[in-house]
Amino acid sequence: MRTLYVDCGISGISGDMTLAMLIDLGANLALIEEKLKEFPIERFRIEVEGIIKKGIYAQKLEVVEEEERATHHRHYSTIKKMIEESSVLSDKTKELSIKIFHPIAEAEAKIHHSTMEKVHFHEVGAVDSIVDIVGVALAIEQLEIDHIVASPVVVGSGSIDIDHGRYPIPAPATLEILKGIPIKRTTVTGELTTPTGAGILKGLVDEFGPIPTMMIEKIGYGAGKKDFDHHPNVLRGMIGETL
Numbered sequence: 001m002r003t004l005y006v007d008c009g010i011s012g013i014s015g016d017m018t019l020a021m022l023i024d025l026g027a028n029l030a031l032i033e034e035k036l037k038e039f040p041i042e043r044f045r046i047e048v049e050g051i052i053k054k055g056i057y058a059q060k061l062e063v064v065e066e067e068e069r070a071t072h073h074r075h076y077s078t079i080k081k082m083i084e085e086s087s088v089l090s091d092k093t094k095e096l097s098i099k100i101f102h103p104i105a106e107a108e109a110k111i112h113h114s115t116m117e118k119v120h121f122h123e124v125g126a127v128d129s130i131v132d133i134v135g136v137a138l139a140i141e142q143l144e145i146d147h148i149v150a151s152p153v154v155v156g157s158g159s160i161d162i163d164h165g166r167y168p169i170p171a172p173a174t175l176e177i178l179k180g181i182p183i184k185r186t187t188v189t190g191e192l193t194t195p196t197g198a199g200i201l202k203g204l205v206d207e208f209g210p211i212p213t214m215m216i217e218k219i220g221y222g223a224g225k226k227d228f229d230h231h232p233n234v235l236r237g238m239i240g241e242t243l
Contacts, residue, residue: 002146007236009151009184012192015132017235020061021222027139038088042127054232058221063128076105096137099203107176150205152182156192174198216240
């Protein structure tokens with residue numbers, strides 16, 4: 001069985017780190033970008049470059065918007081309809097994309113005492129998050145992944161400013177999404193796992209634990225934006241056949 005192991009015990013997980021890691025593992029960026037540009041969203045381009053993080057060579061991904069960001073927030077129902085009605089996405093990619101968005105919408109609805117149909121996304125409804133999430137789904141299909149295993153995840157510590165004020169890390173939506181997922185203790189200050197990263201874990205991972213018995217074929221690294229004093233800010237992934 002072709003398995004992806006996601007090592008998010010180093011520096012957590014985010015959408016851009018995951019997509020960058022999958023590209024480093026062999027996903028075709030040009031094909032991903034081509035399909036995403038058919039979406040009815042603001043114009044963008046995806047930039048990927050190799051950088052060094054604490055001695056580790058990794059791919060850093062950035063979604064660059066080519067026009068001013070829309071001031072409105074997209075509702076989950078709008079994004080779901082956009083995905084379902086796409087003429088360029090396969091049924092598999094649509095399913096994987098919605099599996100990531102669904103737990104994020106569920107968490108936001110609970111926190112704000114709303115419904116999934118009415119809940120609107122802030123950062124997760126922006127172009128870069130849509131590109132990261134659907135891009136990850138496209139990459140998983142391209143790489144023909146059958147099974148996904150992940151390590152316990154580090155979330156960071158301290159506090160963060162969000163739209164509703166200052167909150168402890170993990171932020172409310174992230175913590176809600178991570179229910180049922182093993183969290184690893186860390187003293188690192190800062191947000192290591194984002195709502196998008198948590199949604200990827202919740203929606204796509206089949207099991208959590210150590211690296212399974214597998215014949216590793218490829219190893220990839222996706223870089224985060226921040227730099228930390230004592231560890232590389234990278235997400236590591238491995239693809240191989242489980243034995």
